[in-house]
Structures are given as C-alpha cells and as structure tokens.
Amino acid sequence: MRGNVSRLTTKGAAPVSAKGGASYDASSISVLEGLEAVRKRPGMYIGSTDSGGLHHLVWEVVDNAVDEHLAGHAQRIRLAVRTDGGVEVTDDGRGIPVAKHAKERKPAVEVVLTKLHAGGKFDQQSYAVSGGLHGVGVSVVNALSERTEVEVSRDGVRHAMAFERGKRARALEQVGKSKKTGTVLRFWPDTTIFDDPVFEGERIATRLRETALLNPGLRIDFVDERDGREESFRFTRGLADFVRELSGDDEPLIPRPIEIHRAEEVNGQSLACDIAVTWSGQRNDERMRSYVNVIRTADGGAHEEGFRKGFTGTLNRWGQANKAFKKGDPALTGDDLREGLRAVVSVKMPDPQFEGQTKGKLGSAVMRSFVERAVNEALGEWLDQNPTLGRRIVKRAQVAAKAREAARQARDLTRRKGLLDQTSSGLPGKLADCSSRNPAECELYIVEGDSAGGSSKLARDRHTQAILPLRGKVLNVERAQMQKVLANAEIQNLVRAIGTGIGDDFDYAKLRYHKVVILSDADVDGGHITTLLLTFFYRLMPKLVDGGHLFVAQPPLWLLRKGDLVRYAMTDRERDKLLRTDFKNKGKVEPQRFKGLGEMNPQQLWDTTMDPATRTLLRVSVDDAQHADETFGLLMGESAADRRTWIEANARYADNVDV
Structure with missing residues (x-):
C-alpha cells in the first residue's frame, strides 16, 4: 500500500456565530476573475x-x-x-x-x-x-x-x-x-x-x-x-497487450484475448469502441479498465454499463441455446461471469459528457447502447466460432455461482445466529464506546491487546473516541474461507462495532464511526497486525476504504528526554537526527524505546497519537486497484514461493527492521 496514504492534519478554526457578524449587502458579493477562481x-x-x-x-x-x-x-x-x-x-x-x-x-x-x-x-x-x-x-x-x-x-x-x-x-x-x-x-x-x-x-x-x-x-x-x-x-498490439498486462503471470483461461472493434456513425456522431477481454485461470478478482478518448474513467459510466449488459446477456443466451446449462440451472449473474475477468473498454466520440472536470464517469447515453450492440454482435460471433472455449467460460462462471451461493448461505446462517446484525446481537463487550451518537465526529481506535486497550481507554476523549481491543492477530482473510471468516470472534467484534455489515451487505447508513483508526505497535509485529487488518478491510469492506474512512495511526518508537526537553521519534533515523540537533550539547541522553503501546502512559499516548491537534494519521486509499489486489494476493495469499521471490528481490530496500 506504499504511496497510497495521505497525511491528515487538524487545524483550529475560529468559531462562527449563528447571529451577528458583518452585514450582508451588495458589497458582500465577491466576483472572482479569470484564474483567481x-x-x-x-x-x-x-x-x-x-x-x-x-x-x-x-x-x-x-x-x-x-x-x-x-x-x-x-x-x-x-x-x-x-x-x-x-x-x-x-x-x-x-x-x-x-x-x-x-x-x-x-x-x-x-x-x-x-x-x-x-x-x-x-x-x-x-x-x-x-x-x-x-x-x-x-x-x-x-x-x-x-x-x-x-x-x-x-x-x-x-x-x-x-x-x-x-x-x-x-x-x-x-x-x-x-x-x-x-x-x-x-x-x-x-x-x-x-x-x-x-x-x-x-x-x-x-x-x-x-x-x-x-x-x-x-x-x-x-x-x-x-x-x-x-x-x-511503446506497444504495437494495443488492448490485446493491455489485458495481458492486467493478467500478469496468471495462466489465461483462453489462449488469446477476445478483441472487439467497431466504428459507426450514430445520429451524426462518429462513435468507435475497442474492447479486449480474457479471464485469469487462477485468480477470482475482476480487473477492468475503461477509457473515453484515452482518458481513464475510474468511475465507469455509460460505456461500462453497455459492456456489462451486452456481455452478461450474450453469454447467457448463448449458454441456453447451446445447452451449456443443465436443466433447472439459474441464469448466471454478471458477477459470476466477470469473476477473473480482465477487460479493457476504450471508446472514442466527438463530444463526450463527463460528470465533473476530472472526467471520472461518462454520462453520454448514446455510448451505452452503441457498446452493448457491439458486444452482442461481436461476442456472439466469437462464441459461435469457438464453442469449446465458450463452454469453458460458462463452466468457470457456474463454479463461481456455486461459491457465491455457498457464501450467501454462510452469511444467512451467521445472521440468523445474530452475529452480523447489530440490532439483535448488540455491541461487543470489549468495545469502550464514545458518548457521541454523531458518526461524523466519532472515531473507532482498533488496538492490539488488553494492555494497549487499557492505556488508550484512559487516554482517549470519551465523547468522540471509542476503543476496541483485539486479542492476538486477526485472521488472514486472504486465505480463509468465508465460513471460517464469519465464525472468527475478533472479526465478529470488528463487524459489530463498525455496524455496516460486509461485502454485498455493506450499508453506509449504519456506519457508526467516520474514522476507523488502526493503532498498533511501532514494531514488526505491529506492522503485521496492521497488514492483516488492511487485508480484512480491503477484501470485506472496500467501500469503507473508498469512502476515505480508514486510517493508520502513527505512534512513536522512541522517547527522548533531558530535563524539561521532551521529544518523540517515529524511527531510528529520526531519533538520531534529534540527538544531533535538538539534544546537541545537552549532555548524555538515554532514549527510551517503546516496545508496545502498553508501555506508554495515557498522557504520552494522548499527546503523540490520539490528540487531534498533534497526532499524525495516514488515510488509506487505493489509487491502483489492480496493483493493490496483486500486492495483497502476493503478501497474504497461498503462494509461499512467490512471496519468497518477492522478499529476496526487495529485501535490500528495507530499513528499520526489528530483529
């Protein structure tokens, strides 16, 4: 996740009275000229x-x-x-x-x-x-x-x-x-x-x-x-090269990507679409990129909607007509068919309508029907010409459908037991909740162990800050089956405390805290716990991450004190710099290393890590979903050999390693 965090600082603001103040008349109206706006x-x-x-x-x-x-x-x-x-x-x-x-x-x-x-x-x-x-x-x-x-x-x-x-x-x-x-x-x-x-x-x-x-x-x-x-x-094959890039080293489900190229004039507009599609034979995540006039549309829009509708409809119709489904099998959903999908949708048009200057979403309705029609015709032709590969695609989606149904049944069973329903199950007993009921000002600190939980409970602002201690290391959700994930006590506590549910059941309206803060020790074990929690949130609560609600606190690793002069250092390098600057000519200083949050007294924890006026929080964001997915799969997944290769290749970049 390196490079995908931004520092959040808190600055004071002067209070504004609801009444009084300067008069509101014509002179109050400001006109910003040119680039001033x-x-x-x-x-x-x-x-x-x-x-x-x-x-x-x-x-x-x-x-x-x-x-x-x-x-x-x-x-x-x-x-x-x-x-x-x-x-x-x-x-x-x-x-x-x-x-x-x-x-x-x-x-x-x-x-x-x-x-x-x-x-x-x-x-x-x-x-x-x-x-x-x-x-x-x-x-x-x-x-x-x-x-x-x-x-x-x-x-x-x-x-x-x-x-x-x-x-x-x-x-x-x-x-x-x-x-x-x-x-x-x-x-x-x-x-x-x-x-x-x-x-x-x-x-x-x-x-x-x-x-x-x-x-x-x-x-x-x-x-x-x-x-x-x-x-x-510089590339010569365009989108076919692109989907291979998205697949990485994965073995593809089909030998060559499906390519769709279509250009025509619609209502006086020259429209064109270029699409390349393949599937990973190993990974289940969907990786799609869409573009309008070579501009990335991160939020999708009409062209993606047309692709998905044409893609799902064509494969289902072909499967029915060619008896790829058994009697009584339900129609496959778009999620089933897109499991493991690698696709690039690039369209060109003379006057696209975007939502916002950043061009994140295409709003031109004419492109929706154009892309859907192009996919219906071209994909249908490809399936008729490659029936064996078509059956392979449908079979993979049927396996995905069965897994999806098993996961749904597991969630339903868990919900009936009252584990995911906040109303019926109540909040976890270990949660020290805050008194405020305004989610916009509430913060949940997730801390490791009862010792750190005790210090943070004493240090916090009880009105806005809640504390949830976790016992041991959280389950690695990258490897575990959904049934095991939902049965895990620590994950149950997390889900109950946050209140939104997970996966497809995530409900923003039930979010109890607008800041969910991971607070772990500033050592290797703390880093591992942070990574496990990041994996949990990225896989099961991605909307929490996308909404900018997940943060990582930055507790200090060192305390330096000489008389009344007190400084904190996040790393060994920062400690050495302070010794050369702030404590220069101050005599001998014995830095104290915090082996864990439990070693900090409540005042120290408040001053360095929890006080909104002085703390440093890193907001977690995902700028490149494909890269993030690959990283989590590599570091937290099943392949120990791939992980070892990565560690050997990157070990020279590591510093501040606690051994």
Whole structure:
C-alpha cells in the first residue's frame, strides 16, 4: 500500500456565530476573475489538493499531448520529473498556435494558458476526438503552479513565455530557430495550495504505460531525474497487450484475448469502441479498465454499463441455446461471469459528457447502447466460432455461482445466529464506546491487546473516541474461507462495532464511526497486525476504504528526554537526527524505546497519537486497484514461493527492521 496514504492534519478554526457578524449587502458579493477562481477553489477543478489532485495536473498536460497524437500529428511524448520539483512534458505535435488571437488580442498560447474554456477542442475542427474537452486543463495547471514555462516550435521559429501563479511573467518572444515542431511545458506546483507537492515516480510511470497501451505506435519516454530512472513505453498490439498486462503471470483461461472493434456513425456522431477481454485461470478478482478518448474513467459510466449488459446477456443466451446449462440451472449473474475477468473498454466520440472536470464517469447515453450492440454482435460471433472455449467460460462462471451461493448461505446462517446484525446481537463487550451518537465526529481506535486497550481507554476523549481491543492477530482473510471468516470472534467484534455489515451487505447508513483508526505497535509485529487488518478491510469492506474512512495511526518508537526537553521519534533515523540537533550539547541522553503501546502512559499516548491537534494519521486509499489486489494476493495469499521471490528481490530496500 506504499504511496497510497495521505497525511491528515487538524487545524483550529475560529468559531462562527449563528447571529451577528458583518452585514450582508451588495458589497458582500465577491466576483472572482479569470484564474483567481481556480486558486480559490482548486477542488472544483482537480478534485482535491492532495496527491490525487497534484498528479491530475500531470494528466492534464499529458492528455493534451496525446490529443495531438490522436489528431495524427504527434508520435513521441517525453515526460521528465525534475530534481527541483517540477515536471516537463514535451511532444512533437504541431505546437500551440502563437499568432495573436483576433478577439483577445493576445498570443493564442497565452489565451490557452490564462483563460478558462479556451482551446481548440470545442468545434471538432482541430480535434475530431479529444480527452481535454472542457478547455480548462492547461489553464488550471498554470493557475495552480508557482511557475509555468512554455516553449513552442512551429513555422521554423522557437517561441517562449512564462507565468507565475497564472499571471504572465514573461511575454511571448522568439528565442531561436527550429526545424521541428512541438510544445514543451514545464510547471512547478504551488506549495501554498498542495498538501505535499512531491510527485510519485511509480504512479506516473504506471499512467504513462497505460497511455502507451491505449495508443499503439505512440512512444512515451519517462525520466525521473531524482533517481535516474528512465523508461520508454511503446506497444504495437494495443488492448490485446493491455489485458495481458492486467493478467500478469496468471495462466489465461483462453489462449488469446477476445478483441472487439467497431466504428459507426450514430445520429451524426462518429462513435468507435475497442474492447479486449480474457479471464485469469487462477485468480477470482475482476480487473477492468475503461477509457473515453484515452482518458481513464475510474468511475465507469455509460460505456461500462453497455459492456456489462451486452456481455452478461450474450453469454447467457448463448449458454441456453447451446445447452451449456443443465436443466433447472439459474441464469448466471454478471458477477459470476466477470469473476477473473480482465477487460479493457476504450471508446472514442466527438463530444463526450463527463460528470465533473476530472472526467471520472461518462454520462453520454448514446455510448451505452452503441457498446452493448457491439458486444452482442461481436461476442456472439466469437462464441459461435469457438464453442469449446465458450463452454469453458460458462463452466468457470457456474463454479463461481456455486461459491457465491455457498457464501450467501454462510452469511444467512451467521445472521440468523445474530452475529452480523447489530440490532439483535448488540455491541461487543470489549468495545469502550464514545458518548457521541454523531458518526461524523466519532472515531473507532482498533488496538492490539488488553494492555494497549487499557492505556488508550484512559487516554482517549470519551465523547468522540471509542476503543476496541483485539486479542492476538486477526485472521488472514486472504486465505480463509468465508465460513471460517464469519465464525472468527475478533472479526465478529470488528463487524459489530463498525455496524455496516460486509461485502454485498455493506450499508453506509449504519456506519457508526467516520474514522476507523488502526493503532498498533511501532514494531514488526505491529506492522503485521496492521497488514492483516488492511487485508480484512480491503477484501470485506472496500467501500469503507473508498469512502476515505480508514486510517493508520502513527505512534512513536522512541522517547527522548533531558530535563524539561521532551521529544518523540517515529524511527531510528529520526531519533538520531534529534540527538544531533535538538539534544546537541545537552549532555548524555538515554532514549527510551517503546516496545508496545502498553508501555506508554495515557498522557504520552494522548499527546503523540490520539490528540487531534498533534497526532499524525495516514488515510488509506487505493489509487491502483489492480496493483493493490496483486500486492495483497502476493503478501497474504497461498503462494509461499512467490512471496519468497518477492522478499529476496526487495529485501535490500528495507530499513528499520526489528530483529
């Protein structure tokens, strides 16, 4: 889960009275001009100011370069993460126009970088299809950067200009000659806007790899100047290569992916879809990626809905017609048929309607019926031509259906016994609940052992903080069958305390705490317990993670004290730094190592780990579901050989190992 957490800090706010205050009249109305609105409310344009929003700036610039490729003008893109904290994106497209804009009376490149909803993608004249259709992408990048520099090569001349926080700092000027064409854009994120403006090399590389897979023939070079990493991505088979990437080393259920390609004009719109599908013969998780004009739609939308409907309907109809079902067998659900699925759905259209500027979900209804029709026809033809493979697919889904029914029966049996129903079974006896009944302000701390539970109960704010001690290590749900999981006493206590149920029965309305905090010792055993709990939440309560309700507390490992000077250190490295700085020339200091939370007195635990004003919580999030799934399967799954290979390959990166 490295790289998938963001720090949560708590800051005080001045109280606001419901009555009184300044008068509300015409002078109270503020009008934000130009890019000022973006700087004032960045979340409206990039989703957030955490790591996700920061990297969204990169995607906007890269998407513009990819649009040049889609228009038939760019064949190569280069992205470099600079040592000074900036990002540089270069393409060999036509170059942003530099002539004076007739209406704005400014160079077109300046208009593009300083005006919202300005670009060449609204009338389908310059770009038949494009991801950056809202025309706010690069101007938002400019608004949210301390500095932005752009170089344009076209018509034999190289031009340059610069901006600072969205405002022009250097007018457009000719800086040389050029035999090539293209655009270079550099930007440095504004440190006053972003929580932690540090780019993640692996995250960027993963996105660039996906982009190259979606654009056969396009070469994308990635350079991370901070650590010397250099990679080039270029693929020739497109989506067929992509689904093989999603499968990893798994043995596929069918020898070659099913490929669907369809393009036609619908109501005057040129629509196209490219789909590749296969199944893992070993893993049961579903891995699907969907895109619109090469933009990832993480929340799906109309194209995914059309794919799922056509996919499920076609396989069921074919199975019935070809007697792949036994008499009385129920129709297979989409979940059954998609178990182990590896699929990529990429569509292109001239004017897609997205929900929000971050383009996470496609809302264009015309694409739903188009994709469904394409899947019905192409998949039906493939099944008729490959009946043996078709029966293999149906049989795998029937096995999944039986397992799903067995799990449902186990849940029903458990519920009848009153183990998952909060109303009938009551809260766990070990839970020290908080007095507040407002879930938005309530926090549940999950601690290991009665000793840590005793300290944390004395340290907590009884109004908003609840404590649930767990005995021993939680069951590894990655390996255990559902019947065993539901019979486990510690898991029963977790489910009862949180109140939502698990899996398909998860009910947000019953969530009792908006912060669920894992608090374990700052040693190897504590790390193992944290990993077991993360596996439980990721597998059985993924909506809790997706909703941003899961956190990992950061207790200190060391206490340093000399007289009235007291400091805490999270790691050995931080301890050594404090000894060289804060305790320099203070005489001999004997650091105290906390072997467990139980060794901390309640005041120390409150000051370092539970006080909202001073604590550090890591919010758990999953930016790449495929990578997270593979990681949990590797580290917590059945294959000891694969785990050993991974440990041998990565052991050199480990530090602060407690042996």
